[in-house]
Amino acid sequence: MPSKSEKPSQEAIVKGNAASFKPTYLVLDSINVDLLSITILVATGLAYLFHYIDAKLALGALALGILPLRLIFPRARPPRGTVLITGASSGVGAEFSYIFAERGHDLILVGRNQDQLDVVRENVQRRYQVRADTISIDLSVQGAARELYNQVNEKERSVSVLVNNAGLGAAGDPMEQDVELAERMVTLNCITPVQLARLFGDDMIKRGEGWMLHVTSVGAWIASPGQNIYHSSKHFLRAFSEALTLELRAYPGITNTNLMPGPAHTQFITRSHAEETFMMAASGAVEDPKRVAQVGYMALCNRKASVFSSWNAAGTTMLFRFLPRSVHLTLASLLNAPLRGVRRASEPLAEQRVRGEEL
Ligand SMILES: NC(=O)c1ccc[n+]([C@@H]2O[C@H](COP(=O)([O-])OP(=O)(O)OC[C@H]3O[C@@H](n4cnc5c(N)ncnc54)[C@H](OP(=O)(O)O)[C@@H]3O)[C@@H](O)[C@H]2O)c1
Structure with a gap:
């Protein structure tokens, strides 16, 4: 018999059969x-x-x-405790940092760019007086999740909220891209978030409380010539996140949300060389990353299993889901086609010092 101090979720782990310990x-x-x-x-x-x-x-x-x-239903339950955000040095991840900091959360900011991580840390400490640590790590290599988990433990921090946000796209022809690029993208976009959910999720379950948020994409519903590997990887992460939400019913107190942004005006555009694609340059659908993060935060508070970043993102997805496959694929390839100098997306914000001045 578990002792009284043990959470029911811990009992489930000890028994090794979480799903059967309680009708979910x-x-x-x-x-x-x-x-x-x-x-x-x-x-x-x-x-x-x-x-x-x-x-x-x-x-x-x-x-x-x-x-x-x-x-x-479901009843709102705003997160509390320390938040770990991957990809916190720019774009949507940086915006998540400001949102959580404003609500008094301590942060662990993760990315590779130490300079920009430091700027985000200074921004939140100056404006919101919360504790923020940074960890510079490449999450696209094998073993990165465990290495990050170990570094967090070395800092004696415990993570209550995990935001699996870091991601990378790659516009273009997969037959011309580096063979290793697919491996890095799949590790960053799929394997690392799954392993982080497993590692930090285990601690959340032992405490009987925790929140996870996975940033996937509208592209998680679209087979996309021209963004093939990226959107394929987001299909994986969305499916994982959706199923995880239901599986986590076995562990009371742990919730998971899948945030599906449409195209957003971040360095993702330049990093994935998509600045000349119709989608980014001319569709008129590009969203503000601050708004994307706000929608994700609200969905996490309201214990939503999945949320789109906007009505536009939801509408686009519905359209692609119900179109015949031939039309779906042709339309997707047109959206990802380069406009070859006709039009270019405006330069996204690269410097978080600028964002800090607005806070
Ligand atoms: N922008 C869009 O159009 C769009 C649309 C749908 C979904 N999304 C998703 O939204 C999430 C956030 O992207 P974003 O738009 O905010 O783009 P972003 O500004 O390029 O941010 C990506 C973040 O991921 C981090 N990152 C990239 N590669 C990494 C690596 N190997 N190791 C560790 N960290 C790494 C980057 O940090 P460092 O540079 O410091 O490494 C950066 O902080 C991603 O998952 C993306 O797939 C974006």
Whole structure:
């Protein structure tokens, strides 16, 4: 028998069979709320179609059945404790740092660019007086997740919130790209986040409390000639994150959110050499990274399993999901096609000192 001080989630680990320690299907989390909403919608629609109820009753049943459910559940639970953010030196990751710091969280900022990590640290310390440590590490190499985990432990920090944000794209023809590029991208975008979730997740489970956020992409739904490996890698991370949310039901107190941004105005554009693609240069859909991070933060507080960064991102995904495959692939290749000097995305912010002046 576990001692009284042990959390139920710890008991599950000790028993080695987390899924069986408690029935997990009856919780009103965002997956089940969606499931119930769809069930009510379909049942009401069928009842109306087969003339069991009239239109008024159908609308009443929908309003009474779905609205309270969606307004009340899942109950909000804002994160607390130290936040580790990968890719905190720029773009969406830097914006996450400012958002969490504003709410009083201590931070562990991770990336490779020590200079920019230091600037983000100075920005949050000056503006929000929180503790911030930096760890400079290349997360695209084998073993990086464990190395990062060890470095955090050496600093005697415990992570309550894990933001798996670091990522890299690569526009172009995969037949012309370095053979090693695919390995680095898959390690950074897939393997490292999975291993970080495993390592830090274990500690969260022992404490009975924790929050994870995975930054995937609208591209996680699109097979993209011209961004092939990147979008393929994001398919992997999205599937992992979605399934993980349900698996984590076995560990009360641990939640996971999948944030799917549309194109955002960050160094991702220049780093992945996508500044001349139609998507980045001319689609008009490029989003503000601050807004993307805010949406992710709110979704984490509200225990959402998945969230798009904007209605535009959600609409684009819906369109691609329901298009015939031939149209899907052709449209995706047009979006990722280079405009060859006709138009270029404006230069994204590269210097966090500028961002610090605005805080
Ligand atoms: N911008 C978009 O259009 C867009 C759209 C959908 C999804 N996303 C996703 O959003 C996330 C954040 O990207 P962003 O738009 O903010 O781009 P960004 O400004 O280029 O930021 C990427 C971050 O990842 C870090 N990083 C890159 N390679 C790394 C490595 N090998 N080891 C450790 N850290 C590394 C970078 O830090 P260092 O330079 O210090 O290493 C940087 O802080 C990514 O997962 C990206 O896939 C972006």
